[in-house]
Each structure stands twice: as C-alpha cells, then as structure tokens.
Amino acid sequence: MAAKRNIVAVLITIIISALLINIDQVLSQKSVLSPSETDPPVLQATFEASKDTYITGANGNGGTNFGDQQSMYIGTSGTSPFVYGYNVLIDFDLSSLPPDAEIISATLRLGLLFNLSSNINSPDAEINVMSEAISESWDEYSVTWYDYLGYSDQGDPANPVDGASVWEEWDVTNIVTAWKTGAIPQYGIRLFSSASDNIDMYQFYSREHSINAPELVVSYRTQTPTETPTPTETHTPTPTLQVSGSCPGTVKIYATRDTFTNAGQPGVNNADQTRLILGNSTDRYVFLHFPVEQVIPQDQHIYDASLYLFENGPAYGDNPLSPWDVFVYTPLSAWDELTLTWLNQPGPFLGLVKELSNTNSDWYVINDLTFFAELWHQGIYQNDGLGLSLQDENTRLMFESSESTPSYIHPYLQVECGLEPPTATPTPTATPTPTATPTEAPKTINYIASDLEVTQGVQRITNSVRLVEGKRTFVRFYVDVYDSAYAAGNQYRIDARLKIYRDNSTVPTIILPSNTNTGFLNLPYSWQNPYIDADRYWMVADNTFIFEIPSHLTNGTLRLVGEANLDWKVPETYWFDNDVEVTVDFEPIPSFGMRVYRLKWQDTDNKYYTTTYDNINDSLHFARQALPVPDLWAQSYVYSYYQDYGKGSPNLDNVNRYIRQQYIWDRSHNGTLFQDYSTVRYYGLIDQLGTRGGGLADGIPAKVASGWTGNRTTFTHELGHTFNRHHTLTTCGESCGTNFWGNPCADGWEHYPYTKGRIGPHEFSVEGFYYDGNDNFEIRSSQWKDIMSYCSYRWMSDFTYHRIMDYINPNRAANAEATNVDSAATGTDNLLVSGLIDGDTGALDLSPLFVIPDSSPLGDYSSGELAIVLKDSDGAELARYWFTPNMPVESGVCSLDGTAEESAMMNFTELVPYHPQTARVDIEGPSGSGIF
Incomplete structure (x- = not known):
C-alpha cells in the first residue's frame, strides 16, 4: 500500500508541475477585464438558524423559555382586552459571507407545521406577520416574554400567512443589509403579528426539528473582480497537537482535525464551524482525527480509549434523551478537513455500533474504543481517524468543535496506558514444581459457525421473514461448541466479527458484536449436552453474538459473513468451519405518519388526567419494533374530552368520532402528515389509571383507533386492525354475532395457521427479537402469542407481519392501501x-x-x-x-x-x-x- 501511494504521489507531482507551467503561459497572455465590461455574478447561500425560540405571555408562560422545543408559534390568542402574542426570535451565523458581499436579497423561510387559527373554516383566514431586527443580545435557552427585548424596525414588508404553503417566506433584505453594512448590530429577527380577537396562530418547525428547519437564503455579489496577482506558494500549517497527561497513566489527545458533513448542503465544507452536528445516515456525519500513534510511545500498552464530546446545545428530534446508538467506523481513506463534504466523504471500512451517553450535564462519552486505538498504535491500520453516524432516526446532536473556545471543551480521546501488557485476571495456582519439557495440551474443542439469523423483530432460522429497508436490523451469529473432553465448568470464550458486503463489492464493512464490550463471549457447551436443551439455549440473547447493521446499509442486497475465533486465538481441533454466510435483500416499505391525541379527562371527583409523553413513547417504542415499517413518525396533540362530554371515563366510540372528524379535516386540507406520508393513522391514547384496558378500531381496515394505556401492546394491536388484520382465533372463546341489519359481523374471525395463537407452528420455530430503551436484548419464543390475539405475552408472528407488510407495500398488486391512498385532493x-x-x-x-x-x-x-x-x-x-x-x-x-x-x-x-x-x-x- 505504501509503495502504491508513493507512485501516486509522484504522478500527482508531475501533473501539478505541468499545470503550473500551463497556468504561467495562460497568465502571460490573458486579458484583464475592466469593471465596465461585465458585472460580477450573483451568488446564493443558504444558512441554517444558529438559534431560535418563541416567547409568549399566554397561559401564565411569560417567564417560560421554549428554546428546546421542536416547533414555534406566531400569532395571537385571547379576546380583547386580554390578547396575548406569540413571537418567534431567530438568528443566523453569517460569518461565512465574504467581507465585501453586497446583499441583493435575503429571504427568511419557516416550514409550516399546523394552522391553529379559530377562523380556519374561512377561505380568507390569514394573518399579517411582520419582521423586525432585535436590538439586544438574547440567549436561546433562557429568554422569555418578560425579558422585554428591544427591536429596530428596518422597513421590511409584512407577509400574509394563510397556511396554504409548506413554507412561509419573509423578505428581510433591509435587515440583513443593515447587518452587513454595520448600520445596526446583528442580534437576530423577531416575527410577530398584530392583535386579534380570534385565535390566529400558526405553528412552525424550529431548528430542533429534523425536517423543514428554518433557513435564510441570501443572494449577494462581491466587488467587481480585479486581476489577481500570481499566487505565491504557501504551506498549510500543521495542526497544533494538544495533549495532557502522559504514560503510564491517563492521556487526553485532543482532535487535530474535526468537521461534519451535511446531506442537506452536500457541497458545503464545515471545517470552520464551531460545532459538530451528528445526525443519522441520511443526515450528518462527524469526522475526527486523533494522532494516537504519535502520542503514545511504542513501548507502552493501551488499556482503554474513550471519546469525549462537549455539548453545544440540547439534543432534538424523535429521540432527545441519552443514550443513543452511534456507528463508529474507520474511513476507507484519508480525508482533508478543509475540503471534506457530503459528496466526497470516504465510506466506512471497519466499524461497530457503540452507545453514546452523557456523563454529566455537558460531556458525552463513547466508551471502549480501545480496538481502534490499538490498530493505530500498533501500525496495523493507517490512522485516518473516526467517522460517526447516529443510528436514531430523525434525531440530531450538537457538540463543540476544535474551532470553538476555550480549548478544554474540544473533542478528545482519553487513553489509559502503561508498560505492563493487559492480561486477564490470573488464576491462582499451587507452587510450581520442576517438570520435563512441556508439550502442547491436546486440542479437544471445535467451534462451529452454524447460522446467521437476520432479524428486525421476528425471524426464522431460515431467514424466511422478509426484511424492510431502513428498519433497525440485527444479526444473531450462532456458534456451536463441541468438546470431546467436555466437563462441567469448562470455559468456551471466543471472539467474532461480521463482514458486510454491499451488492457485488469486494471490500467489506466490518463490525464487532453489540452485546459485548470486548468482542468475546463465554459460550455454553451446546453439542449433545445432556444438561442443555439446544432450542432453549438459543432463547438466551447473549448465547449468540449480536451485531447491529449500520442504518445506511439496510437496503439493497447484502452478503453477510460471520467469522468466529478470529485469528484462531483459541486452539481448535479443526479450523475450517468457523465461517458462515448468508445473502439477504431489503424491501422498500414506506414509513407512516401518526397523530396521537393525549386525552385529558375529568373523573367524578373533579380530578383531571392527561396521557403522559412516557405513555406515548412506550407505545411507539413497541410499535416501531413490531410493525414492518422503517419508522413511525408521530405528532402529539391534546384532546380535552371533558369539554365535549363532561365528567366520567372516556367512551371510545366518542373518542373515535372526534378523531375521525379531525382526520377528514386534515386530509381535505392537505395537512403536514398527508404531505409527507402516503399512509397516515390517527390514534387517541387514554391514561389507564389501573381501571381498565382495551381499545377500539373504527373498522377493518380503518384510519382511526383509540385505546387505553393499560397494556402497551394494545396500541400496536389496534394499528393492526387499521392495516386490515382481523383477530387471531385463540382459546379465549370469542364469538361473533350480527349487526343491526342482520348481516354477519364485519370483523369475523380469520383463520390463523398456528395453534393456540402462537407466533410460530411449534415452540421454537419462530423467534421474536426485542430490545429496550438501553438496547438490552430479549428473545421471544414461539410460546408467545400473536399480537392480534386477546392473550397475554403478545408479539408479532411472521404470519401477521407479512400480511401487514403486503397491505402497506405500494409495490404489491394486492395492496389495499395503494388503492385508498391517504392523499388530499382539491375540488x-x-x-x-x-x-x-x-x-x-x-x-x-x-x-x-x-x-x-x-x-x-x-x-x-x-x-x-x-x-x-x-x-x-x-x-x-x-x-x-x-x-x-x-x-x-x-x-x-x-x-x-x-x-x-x-x-x-x-x-x-x-x-x-x-x-x-x-x-x-x-x-x-x-x-x-x-x-x-
């Protein structure tokens, strides 16, 4: 590899020399344009908000800060004389504009989330929203209505907002020009409307949201170009190496290079940014470089390495709470901090999914990156740094970069090192006695790589359950242990890895197990062991190696190769059965959008109850795993049931009636969900309070359902009905009557192929795979019952999974959803x-x-x-x-x-x-x- 790079370097030198000669010849002959001959071109740049929030005095919120919210409000509420305003405060970092830029135009754009106006039925429902410059500094995470900021009107026109567009725009050319010329200092922009006796209010996405975040589009030109003097050779300065501590002990190695790439601005380099933004595989990647091999002496050993990142702002998106799963990898090739973009970034070569968590209020850490540090330190692999990709969909995290101040908040790799080689805890032995020349102990063990099971929640060992493109995907690597000298207490500890080949690629992405920090597992003896039921052995999650496939690879065709006992670290009787491979395909299935109504109701003792966000998140977590969709995106709204029906426990028929009307209204007005998703469901969720459970779907299929929180599987069960699934016939003794008109009940009882409502034909034929919020893994055996049954211990069967998948899949002829697409039409x-x-x-x-x-x-x-x-x-x-x-x-x-x-x-x-x-x-x- 080194020789090849030297040859390339020589070729590049020759080419550059030739180019310099040609450039000199052209410069000696070219004409210099005068300012009168041409005008400089108009350039355009789009800036993301550097901070945004909204402020209001309504409902006692005058002292409340909303800087971490995913949406913002503009408008008014209340009736005269008690009318309350909702103002948006927003600012942008324009430091990348050239110093001599002449502003041609500037347009502020906000993504519309929802129309909350009381006169929404009127075709003339609109409000005039005005913009003005803020004249004093403010903090995104502390500013409130009571701060009474000063404002400076620069004369930009008002914009009538009517909720008819996905994006609303304001001409803020005067404000941005005043900032650029220094006429006024830049503190941001306030958006507000005039007072009204109606609830005239609109909801917009904030920068904390993963889609349609605010942006400022600036068109500008620089001064007329003059002849550029012949450039002199310059040298890029070597990054300053910042290190604290020494070996033996703890060493902090600060990043010498760091940046991030942005799919939304694919050609933009972010090396000069003071923050690093980490998103998922279709969003933003972070790249960092730590010169471990230069800092840690070769005579030292590395015991541990952890990455530390300092928070730049709160996490936002679908999963704003720690911990998060991050795919950490070594890039395929070297990268230049000053030129790296989304378009030229190197792909992953060797990586694994690790957990990112906050150690306190400011610092976040990814532990156990020792594997990478050792590769660089020992010279096994060239140090091209690390790439990070967030596995949580629609979520973003922000950290300080090496361009921020002070320097102690820069990213760093903390390495524990020393002279003594790391060893396992020694087993005490008796005092040794002299022996003859030792001979190698006889090999009695054989490790057999038997199967790779690729699962997204339910799977057979034959991998016959189809896979959904973009859904979290795990691989269970089964390794059998045979020992001709088996005895109770024998240890079978080996390591493993998974190689992932995309389509016909010959260069794999290599990942390590997610269920072990060291790469090693202690495997119980499984070969004809009279003390172990082989089927039950596989029902223990940590009896298999578990890998998570990085989200950017969960599409197309993959060839997966599992390798056990790497480099034959553990002696075996036979070496050639340590590998197993399987090829899998992913089907493109659309995500679907939901609106979940949190019911607020009043009991007969005048107590009020509102469904909590924890209730929603728990239901969504289960549904995202069980349903055959890549993701389930949900909005949350409050429905004050007691205002319509008074005191008492909510009636599900009445709940569904309200939600149905909201669904039809939003569909006919092309609401945000209907713009973004071909499949939409509305659901009412009611706090159970230990009184009852159950739910009610509008029909089979349907668009609307509701239910109580007594059992989190009810949420997914009701959604199953909306996707055309009938009840699973079990031994509960269900019966079906007739409706009022004498016709058979519309639900009926569908034939289900497995006895007793099980998720598979026999006890261990189908395996459910579940992970909690901390990625602790559990296996569901076929003794569990189908999600569409009435029984306890419910999970998704392969039968129900495939039928819901076929119903949603737009590429299948039998898809009923495709013939009844949730899209609006005007008429x-x-x-x-x-x-x-x-x-x-x-x-x-x-x-x-x-x-x-x-x-x-x-x-x-x-x-x-x-x-x-x-x-x-x-x-x-x-x-x-x-x-x-x-x-x-x-x-x-x-x-x-x-x-x-x-x-x-x-x-x-x-x-x-x-x-x-x-x-x-x-x-x-x-x-x-x-x-x-």
Missing part, C-alpha cells in the same frame, strides 16, 4: 356527516355537520346499507348518498367467562358533495325506510 364544497348507530337498538347519534371547502368526496356513494339524504327547506330531496357504516372492533382482554368485549356502536364519517340549498339532512335505512 368543490363537501359536507362532513358523521355519527354513531347503536347496533342493538338502531338509535342514531348524529354529530354536528360541517362544510369543508376545496375537498373531494370519500367515495362514489352509489351503494350501501344506509343513505344520507340532503333536503331543502320544503323537504324536497336534493341528493342521496348510499354508504355502509363501520363495525368497530374493540380489543379488550378476555373476561372471566372467556368472552371478548365488543362495541355495539357502528360508526360512519362521510364526506359527500354539498348542495347550497341544503336545510335538512336525514339518515335513511334500507329501501328508503327507517328514517332517523
């Missing part, structure tokens, strides 16, 4: 008609009617069991629309007598063409009879 005025029908009595509970402009009907309404009839003031029929109500499916637990709880209430939510002369709406039964 004419339509009437929203919804209500509940008691399946036992036929009684109707009709909800208030709403006219939704610029929308499209939900169906053709040419047939059905019931009819929506529009009539004028004289009772004459204007239009008739046929429909069939939904039979909801309530997922309670089995009662003491073995029966399952079902809802007797049918529901309907229809969006039908509206007639302007409508004065009355009737719901009629079959054959036009039975008017409600």
Whole structure:
C-alpha cells in the first residue's frame, strides 16, 4: 500500500508541475477585464438558524423559555382586552459571507407545521406577520416574554400567512443589509403579528426539528473582480497537537482535525464551524482525527480509549434523551478537513455500533474504543481517524468543535496506558514444581459457525421473514461448541466479527458484536449436552453474538459473513468451519405518519388526567419494533374530552368520532402528515389509571383507533386492525354475532395457521427479537402469542407481519392501501356527516355537520346499507348518498367467562358533495325506510 501511494504521489507531482507551467503561459497572455465590461455574478447561500425560540405571555408562560422545543408559534390568542402574542426570535451565523458581499436579497423561510387559527373554516383566514431586527443580545435557552427585548424596525414588508404553503417566506433584505453594512448590530429577527380577537396562530418547525428547519437564503455579489496577482506558494500549517497527561497513566489527545458533513448542503465544507452536528445516515456525519500513534510511545500498552464530546446545545428530534446508538467506523481513506463534504466523504471500512451517553450535564462519552486505538498504535491500520453516524432516526446532536473556545471543551480521546501488557485476571495456582519439557495440551474443542439469523423483530432460522429497508436490523451469529473432553465448568470464550458486503463489492464493512464490550463471549457447551436443551439455549440473547447493521446499509442486497475465533486465538481441533454466510435483500416499505391525541379527562371527583409523553413513547417504542415499517413518525396533540362530554371515563366510540372528524379535516386540507406520508393513522391514547384496558378500531381496515394505556401492546394491536388484520382465533372463546341489519359481523374471525395463537407452528420455530430503551436484548419464543390475539405475552408472528407488510407495500398488486391512498385532493364544497348507530337498538347519534371547502368526496356513494339524504327547506330531496357504516372492533382482554368485549356502536364519517340549498339532512335505512 505504501509503495502504491508513493507512485501516486509522484504522478500527482508531475501533473501539478505541468499545470503550473500551463497556468504561467495562460497568465502571460490573458486579458484583464475592466469593471465596465461585465458585472460580477450573483451568488446564493443558504444558512441554517444558529438559534431560535418563541416567547409568549399566554397561559401564565411569560417567564417560560421554549428554546428546546421542536416547533414555534406566531400569532395571537385571547379576546380583547386580554390578547396575548406569540413571537418567534431567530438568528443566523453569517460569518461565512465574504467581507465585501453586497446583499441583493435575503429571504427568511419557516416550514409550516399546523394552522391553529379559530377562523380556519374561512377561505380568507390569514394573518399579517411582520419582521423586525432585535436590538439586544438574547440567549436561546433562557429568554422569555418578560425579558422585554428591544427591536429596530428596518422597513421590511409584512407577509400574509394563510397556511396554504409548506413554507412561509419573509423578505428581510433591509435587515440583513443593515447587518452587513454595520448600520445596526446583528442580534437576530423577531416575527410577530398584530392583535386579534380570534385565535390566529400558526405553528412552525424550529431548528430542533429534523425536517423543514428554518433557513435564510441570501443572494449577494462581491466587488467587481480585479486581476489577481500570481499566487505565491504557501504551506498549510500543521495542526497544533494538544495533549495532557502522559504514560503510564491517563492521556487526553485532543482532535487535530474535526468537521461534519451535511446531506442537506452536500457541497458545503464545515471545517470552520464551531460545532459538530451528528445526525443519522441520511443526515450528518462527524469526522475526527486523533494522532494516537504519535502520542503514545511504542513501548507502552493501551488499556482503554474513550471519546469525549462537549455539548453545544440540547439534543432534538424523535429521540432527545441519552443514550443513543452511534456507528463508529474507520474511513476507507484519508480525508482533508478543509475540503471534506457530503459528496466526497470516504465510506466506512471497519466499524461497530457503540452507545453514546452523557456523563454529566455537558460531556458525552463513547466508551471502549480501545480496538481502534490499538490498530493505530500498533501500525496495523493507517490512522485516518473516526467517522460517526447516529443510528436514531430523525434525531440530531450538537457538540463543540476544535474551532470553538476555550480549548478544554474540544473533542478528545482519553487513553489509559502503561508498560505492563493487559492480561486477564490470573488464576491462582499451587507452587510450581520442576517438570520435563512441556508439550502442547491436546486440542479437544471445535467451534462451529452454524447460522446467521437476520432479524428486525421476528425471524426464522431460515431467514424466511422478509426484511424492510431502513428498519433497525440485527444479526444473531450462532456458534456451536463441541468438546470431546467436555466437563462441567469448562470455559468456551471466543471472539467474532461480521463482514458486510454491499451488492457485488469486494471490500467489506466490518463490525464487532453489540452485546459485548470486548468482542468475546463465554459460550455454553451446546453439542449433545445432556444438561442443555439446544432450542432453549438459543432463547438466551447473549448465547449468540449480536451485531447491529449500520442504518445506511439496510437496503439493497447484502452478503453477510460471520467469522468466529478470529485469528484462531483459541486452539481448535479443526479450523475450517468457523465461517458462515448468508445473502439477504431489503424491501422498500414506506414509513407512516401518526397523530396521537393525549386525552385529558375529568373523573367524578373533579380530578383531571392527561396521557403522559412516557405513555406515548412506550407505545411507539413497541410499535416501531413490531410493525414492518422503517419508522413511525408521530405528532402529539391534546384532546380535552371533558369539554365535549363532561365528567366520567372516556367512551371510545366518542373518542373515535372526534378523531375521525379531525382526520377528514386534515386530509381535505392537505395537512403536514398527508404531505409527507402516503399512509397516515390517527390514534387517541387514554391514561389507564389501573381501571381498565382495551381499545377500539373504527373498522377493518380503518384510519382511526383509540385505546387505553393499560397494556402497551394494545396500541400496536389496534394499528393492526387499521392495516386490515382481523383477530387471531385463540382459546379465549370469542364469538361473533350480527349487526343491526342482520348481516354477519364485519370483523369475523380469520383463520390463523398456528395453534393456540402462537407466533410460530411449534415452540421454537419462530423467534421474536426485542430490545429496550438501553438496547438490552430479549428473545421471544414461539410460546408467545400473536399480537392480534386477546392473550397475554403478545408479539408479532411472521404470519401477521407479512400480511401487514403486503397491505402497506405500494409495490404489491394486492395492496389495499395503494388503492385508498391517504392523499388530499382539491375540488368543490363537501359536507362532513358523521355519527354513531347503536347496533342493538338502531338509535342514531348524529354529530354536528360541517362544510369543508376545496375537498373531494370519500367515495362514489352509489351503494350501501344506509343513505344520507340532503333536503331543502320544503323537504324536497336534493341528493342521496348510499354508504355502509363501520363495525368497530374493540380489543379488550378476555373476561372471566372467556368472552371478548365488543362495541355495539357502528360508526360512519362521510364526506359527500354539498348542495347550497341544503336545510335538512336525514339518515335513511334500507329501501328508503327507517328514517332517523
């Protein structure tokens, strides 16, 4: 490799020499343009917000700071004389603009999240939002309404915000020009609206959010270029080496190079940034270099190495809480801090997934990077530094870089070193006695690499369960142990690694096990061992090596090679059965979006209860693992149930009725979720409080469901119904009756292929794979029951997994979701008609009617069991629309007598063409009879 690089260096020198000769010849002949002959080009730069927040005095929040929130509000609330404003404060780092830049235009852009205006039904619903320069400094994480900042109006025009666009824009050219010319100091911009007696408010994404973050687009040009003098040769200064401590002992080696790459600005180099931003595989990578081989003397041994990073700001996104999983790797090639971008960054060569956690309020650490430090120190691998990629989707972390001050907060690698080689704890022995020349102990052990199981939550040893592109993926490496001299107490401790080959690549990415810090596992004896049931042996997670495939590799085709007993460190009788390989493919399945309503309700003792964020996160954590989707992105809203229905425990039929109306409204207005996801679900989550459990889906399939928090699997169970899954027939003794019109129950009981509701055909045929918030692994045997059953200990079966996958997959002909895509369409005025029908009595509970402009009907309404009839003031029929109500499916637990709880209430939510002369709406039964 060194010889090859020397040859390349010689070739580069020759080429550069030739180029210098040609450049000199061109410079001697070229004409110099005068300023009058041409104008300099207009350039454009886009800047991310360096800080942002919102402030308000509403609801007693005048002293509250919102700097760490993922969204911001602009507008007003309340009625005169008590009208409260919501202002956005925002600033950008413009230091990278050339000193002589002439500002042509500057546009501030905010991504719209939601329209919260009370006059949302009006086609003229809009507010004028104005911008002005802030005239004093403020801190993103402490500023409040009560700080009463000063402002300086620079005359930029107001922008009418109506919620019709994904992005809202403001012309702030005057403000940015004043900053650039020094007319006013730069402290940021305030966005605000005038007072109103309505709730006129809009919600925008903040910089803490992973999508549609604020940006400032600046168009500028520099002064007319003059002839550039012939450049003189310069030398890039060698980075200053900062080290504290010495061997033997603890040594801190500070980064000599660090930067990050940004997929959103793929051609931008960030070497001059004072922070490092770490995101996932489609977002931002961090690169660092520590000259371990220069600092640690060759006669010293490395015992431990850990990476320390100083917080630049709070984490934000879907997972803002420590710890996080980070893929740490050595790059394939060297990189230049001053030229590195997303486009030219080297890929990973050797890596492993490690945990990043905060040691206190400021410092974050990745422990046990000794493996990499040893490679560099011993000269086994060229030190091209480290690459970091966050495994948590839609999450970003920010740390201080080497360009920040003071220097003690720079990234550093902490190395423990000494003269004595690291050894295992010695086993005490008796005083040795002289012996003859020793002979090698006979080899009796054989380690056999038997299988690689690639799992995303449920899998068979044959890898017959299909894999989803972009979903967290783990590999279980099975190694059998055979010992001809087996005896109780024998130790079988070996190491392993996984090589990942992309498509036809011959250069692998190498990762080490996630369930061991040293790369070694103590394996129990598994070969014809009378004391161990082989199937139960594999049910213990740490009896296999577990690897997590980096998220950027979870697509396409992968060839995986598991290697055990590396470099034959442990003597064996046979060396050639230590490898096993498998090839797997990933299917592109779309993520889906959710809105989760946290219900606030009041009991008869006047106590209020609101579902907590912990309840939501627990339900989402389970659903993300169990469902065949790469991710599940959720919004959170509060529904004050008691305001509509008074005191008492929430009724799920009423909850779903409210959520259905919200779903139809948002869909018809092309809400943010419907713009970003082809599949959308709305869910109401209610605090259980130890009183009851269960849930209610609108039907099979459906868009809406709700449930209590008593069992976190209920959330996923109800979502299963919305994805066209029926109940799993178990021994609970369920039965199905008929609905009010005498037709068979819409739910029915679907044939399930495995007995007793198990997730597989026999006890150990299918294995569920579960990880908690700290990535502790557990295995679910086939004794666990299918998620669509009513039984305890529920997990996802391969049967249900594949059928949900087929329903969501847009590339499969049988996909019902594809024929009913959750996308909005514009059209004419339509009437929203919804209500509940008691399946036992036929009684109707009709909800208030709403006219939704610029929308499209939900169906053709040419047939059905019931009819929506529009009539004028004289009772004459204007239009008739046929429909069939939904039979909801309530997922309670089995009662003491073995029966399952079902809802007797049918529901309907229809969006039908509206007639302007409508004065009355009737719901009629079959054959036009039975008017409600």
